[in-house]
Amino acid sequence: MQIPAPFDYVRASSVDNALALLDRHGAESRVVAGGHSLLPMMKLRLARPDWLIDINDLFELDYLLVDKDVLRIGAMTRHTTLLESDDVKRLFPIITDAERVIADPIVRNRGTIGGSLCQADPAEDLSTVCHVLEAVAVVRGPAGERMLSMADFHRGPYETAVAQNELLIEVRIPIRSDSSSAYEKVERRVGDWAVAAAGASVSLDSAGAISQVAVGLTAVGLDRNVTEVEAVLVGQAPTEELFTEAGRLASLACDPLADQRGPIDYKRHLADELTRRVLRAACRRAAASVSEITI
Amino acid sequence: MTILEDRPSNPAAGDHDRPVGHGRMQRKEDPRFVRGKGHYVDDIVLPGMLHGAILRAPVAHARLVSIDTTEALAHPKVLAVITGSDLQALGLAWAPTLSMDVQAVLVTDKVRFQGQEVAFVVAEDRYAARDALELIQVEYDVLPPVVDARKAMDPGAPVIRDDLEGRTNNHIFDWEAGNKAETDAVFASADVVVTQEIVYPRVHPAPMETCGAVADFDPIDGRLTLYETTQAPHAHRTLFAMVSGIPEHKIRVVSPDIGGGFGNKVGIYPGYILAVVGSIVTGKPVKWVEDRSENLMSTSFARDYIMQGEIAATKDGKILGLRTNVLADHGAFNATAQPTKYPAGFFHIFTGSYDLAAAHCTVTGVYTNKAPGGVAYACSFRVTEAVYLVERMVDILARKLEMDPAELRLKNFIKPEQFPYPNKTGWEYDSGDYEPTMRLSMKMAGYDELRREQKEKRERGELMGIGISFFTETVGAGPRKDMDILGLGMADGAELRIHPTGKAVVRISVQSQGQGHETTFAQIVAEEIGIPPEDIDVVHGDTDQTPFGLGTYGSRSTPVSGAAVALVARKVREKARFIAAAMLETRPEDLEWEKGRWFVKGDPSVGKTIAEIAMGAHGTVALPEGIDGNLDAEVTYDPPNLTFPFGAYICVVDVDPGTGHVKVRRFIAVDDCGTRINPMIIEGQIHGGLTDGVGMALMEFIEFDAEGNCLGGSFMDYLIPTAMEVPDWETGFTVTPSPHHPIGAKGVGESATVGSPPAVVNAVVDALAPFGVVHMDMPCTPARVWEAMQGRTRPPV
């Protein structure tokens, strides 16, 4: 049994109560959501909060709802809920693709989207997904609510704009018509963190050309979308040649490190290979949804 | 050894529906396990029990400058902090290993691997014990480590074992088997010779339950009760008596339910000794249970063999000879658990299943700044490395000769009429009939169809691979004339008592870690004396309650203890005959046995069941001369030879050409372990071993960085397979009984771990043939496979 350093524990009863507790217990207090990132770090004594504020009773943050042209996801929504949602699958198959390869059922039953984004692990999949989908993070603190783009929210590995006394409340994803998306990951084993992964979202215009595109990469040292591909792809009909070029740009844009999961050139190769695959899949899916609508 | 009755072994074994005795039945131990009611070391709670925790070295090689325990001792819940110098004063700082070396219990002079034991804290609870570790101040003077075994013997390499007198290098042993001159001659005359460096990287058994102990020393009567995660309780008791000075009759070792061993729980770890010292020092019971990282970083690893393989053949595919030079990384202490005479275990069975003209191997063991161990992970004393070497070499030869690997194997198998077969390195294979087993696996796989599919796929640029492995194991150590561990012969005892009502208890000296002993051994007795397995209690794991024997590892329980149990049951059956004769007022020779009952020849209606005889024995029947009033017996079994199970495995993989990701699509395993006692338990053993094999082939690896930091210290870094990485296993069997085992059974616990890694790797290499790949070392992770596709295969160490 791995044993964490001593800490105190309290259960929050509401968002306001959680914020008050964070304020009261100060710098060394942390909220715990699913606990699947925080508790392993505590057991290894890499994280040593004095206070754990448990937000698992905040059922008001556990929801998925389509609100006009936005999908609103409460911060306490579990991975499993995202994986099993038909709305999510229809609107954003990239989320379903990603959730299918996030850890295992035990982790997915507890782990939350809020915890995932706030942890901001470089190999964490939902950050890439949210970047690609141009999600907005709703953060609440003593001074009220702020809305942050992913670029503002996500500051780098293990770093976000959420202050110690704030909570991530909700993630909002804009719904676009004639669009689709995809995610693919290479891992050494199911439940292992990504060697590398890529996500893409595309919109097609009435002529079948790409009107909007975003490509993101996971675990290869890039905390932003591969914006380089936009100029190449937008306005063009999707072809293998274009995907190949996009893959090349992605492999140049990333900045991976060598580790037990693989050497740098392999990871760059995966950035290329997976970018091509997700663009291909996203365009295929988008084209299918366009034809569905016209029928 | 006397076999009371020579019966033909049972050709019907493997038959599923036999009510009493051998056959498929659910495991007697499972009701408690599936209900979560198993009772493991960590479940033991004794009154007043304290908790220990070990401070471990953060670096691989360093001189210990100072330890300051003042602050830890000041912790309100800490009762004792024990350091190496405390142990030195008691003469307990060093303990003998199972390979005649010594290992530091706590560091006195120098840290020799990362994770080595530095100090032991005893506290009121495990939280306080763990917290107090952070209050111990240790100063280290860091030294350059020896990480790469290839550099261990370089002149000028740091000398790790300067504790051993006169040591000037990191050499442990040189060992050889076979005939060098004959082998060289065969190679010189061969048409074809292929050579390949083959690395079996360091892996770890990673049992679900980590190691631990509860030590309870009673200062009044000087009695030590030690609850331990051990695969060999009797051997541990004797060794504890020898080391600690506590007399053996005052020591009781109890091995309760064990959550997996795989050889990880054979040796005596410093933690066990420290729990005992902690209990002696405080006068209270002390529990120590290691955490996952401690288990992975400090307890017995497996493999770590760098093998230079060479195989010689004629151009039409007759294999002539095999030779290899091995560099073995044994870590900082030579703590390998193996029979004394065999520093490389049973590696010299590396001639495999083939009839060769000559073979020769040398093995050199070296010290490095890594955790000690070596023989573990269901390896059958390094048959794993041997089988991997020969099965890879045969595949490489097949490629060179442009022959189908199945055909090459079929052509070179030892023929059935050659058994008992003396191989070129000193083994005598007891029995075998390889071709039908190989053919059955090919039939189950649809081998020709698979090759056709592969051809079509290759034309489309898809990467599909088919890998074969045909292994011969050597298990059931072992004959006392050849084998001992630290002077203890490798025999096992069994005691059987039939209670007056015909229920029975059998006490055995081997210890289950999940193998199903409580069922299998009851079935062996049931088969012999004809009472239902449900009526037979199997007692194991407690030295106060069981006869002496060397324990469970190396697939030895059924070959050794299983034989003891069959023989003790036959002894009881024979005694029952005399008692039955007295009861029936006839002569013993006029009685005939049918399962469960002695009856009068020619008049089957007149007879006595075992239950009636047991009541008679304990009752008032006038017993014949020399027969005492019970139905009990005991036996100690010294096996005349090892047993040689074998099997044919075929693995089918698909490799993603864009990512290098390997998917094991199918795995066909045909095993021959002789007589099959409980086919369901055998299949369970095979399923587990195959999963291990896929894990080793694809992902498992204890890696170190240049500073000697262990990079495999958690399950985030040391990957073990899940249900998602393995296919539905397709198992089959043939039955070639062991001629010398009382019931013809051979061991099977490690067959699949031994036999499966080469099948997977052969399949991966076969898939990569279009890239010109002839070999790649494990683990076949996506990155390493992709590198192989780029022509950049590299050894893992």
Ligand SMILES: Cc1cc2nc3c(=O)[nH]c(=O)nc-3n(C[C@H](O)[C@H](O)[C@H](O)COP(=O)(O)OP(=O)(O)OC[C@H]3O[C@@H](n4cnc5c(N)ncnc54)[C@H](O)[C@@H]3O)c2cc1C
């Ligand atoms: C074995 C294993 C494998 C995994 N594999 C993957 C994988 O392949 N891909 C992947 O993406 N993830 C993976 N994960 C991580 C998993 O997705 C986690 O659940 C997730 O990263 C964290 O979510 P959580 O709810 O458990 O957060 P917690 O661990 O509870 O919290 C993580 C951090 O976020 C903070 N936090 C949580 N919620 C909020 C909030 N609402 N507002 C502000 N701060 C908050 C916490 O204080 C903490 O610092 C894996 C985890 C495990 C254990």
